[in-house]
Amino acid sequence: MDEKYIRIAELSEQIEKINDMIVLHQQRSDNQSMARQYTYKRNELITELETALQSLHLNVRLAAA
Helix, strand or coil: CCHHHHHHHHHHHHHHHHHHHHHHHHHHCCCHHHHHHHHHHHHHHHHHHHHHHHCCCCCCCCCCC
């Protein structure tokens, strides 16, 4: 499998895991700093994923849930 497809899959998986961490810190922690850090990282990964999809000539706009 082409490396760019593998990277797209990895990014999707990382975003999913980070989403879980964001929810965990928002619901169970008084320290919102960690939730903000995970949100920042998720946004970076979303941008990278958008770029990877554009390399396949797909125009996709991903939004953080």
